[in-house]
Amino acid sequence: xxxxxxxxxxxxxxxxxxxxxxxxxxxxxxxxxxxxxxxxxxxxxxxxxxxxxxxxxxxxxxxxxxxxxxxxxxxxxxxxxxxxxxxxxxxxxxxxxxxxxxxxxxxxxxxxxxxxxxxxxxxxxxxxxxxxxxxxxxxxxxxxxxxxxxxxxxxxxxxxxxx
Numbered sequence: 001x002x003x004x005x006x007x008x009x010x011x012x013x014x015x016x017x018x019x020x021x022x023x024x025x026x027x028x029x030x031x032x033x034x035x036x037x038x039x040x041x042x043x044x045x046x047x048x049x050x051x052x053x054x055x056x057x058x059x060x061x062x063x064x065x066x067x068x069x070x071x072x073x074x075x076x077x078x079x080x081x082x083x084x085x086x087x088x089x090x091x092x093x094x095x096x097x098x099x100x101x102x103x104x105x106x107x108x109x110x111x112x113x114x115x116x117x118x119x120x121x122x123x124x125x126x127x128x129x130x131x132x133x134x135x136x137x138x139x140x141x142x143x144x145x146x147x148x149x150x151x152x153x154x155x156x157x158x159x160x161x162x163x
Contacts, residue, residue, distance in 0.1 A: 004059065004110070006031045012059060016082030019130040030127050033116040037109040039102035045086075045109065046100045052089030054113045055135070058082065061107035066099040078103055087135040090114070 004012075006028035013019050013027060022030065037056070039045060045063065046052065056063075058081045065077045076098065079085050089096045112120075112131070121128040 004031075004036055004108075009034075009110070012057075012082070018057065018082070018084070019127070019134050022127060022130055026124075026127055029124060030120075033112060033120050033124075035111040035113065035116075037111050039107040039109070041102050041105050041107075043102045043107075044099060045102065045107075046089075046096055048097065048099050049095045050089075051093055051095055052086050054111045055084060055086040055090040055117075056109040056111050057084055059108040059110050061102065061104035063107060063109075064101050064103035066101060067097070073099065084134055085109075090117075091135065 006024070009031050010022075010024050010027040013022065019027075019030075034057075036059075037045075039061075045056070048068065058079055060081050062081070063079050063085055064075050065079070066073045067076050068074075085100060088094075117128070117131070120131070
């Protein structure tokens with residue numbers, strides 16, 4: 001298993017507009033706080049009810065989100081590479097509502113644990129602020145997508161969307 005280099009991490013961040021204001025040197029320093037995690041399809045990354053002790057960047061593959069519907073576990077969404085996942089429970093320290101699971105043959109995540117984030121805030125505050133801003137943008141995207149979905153459903157249920 002070949003490790004992701006700081007140069008590859010910088011290119012990844014630039015490609016997906018993640019912490020894009022960080023310089024190559026800052027990304028190299030950030031790479032010391034991240035842990036590379038590999039999962040195979042079907043592996044559970046984090047389960048419902050757990051409190052998030054890490055947040056993750058999806059470096060490769062796709063992560064599915066699952067909820068229980070009675071006795072069944074159903075997929076409610078996915079996140080592709082280039083996205084941040086796990087940030088809600090990480091920041092609010094409340095149990096996860098969904099299971100995060102590897103949905104592609106191989107999934108590579110870049111993990112930032114709570115202890116490493118706490119160190120980063122003290123040792124590299126500019127980098128920590130960039131990560132926090134990225135999390136805000138990620139949550140904003142989630143809220144906007146949910147709002148659009150709810151609006152579309154309301155239009156459909158109220159008759160304006162039926163044809």
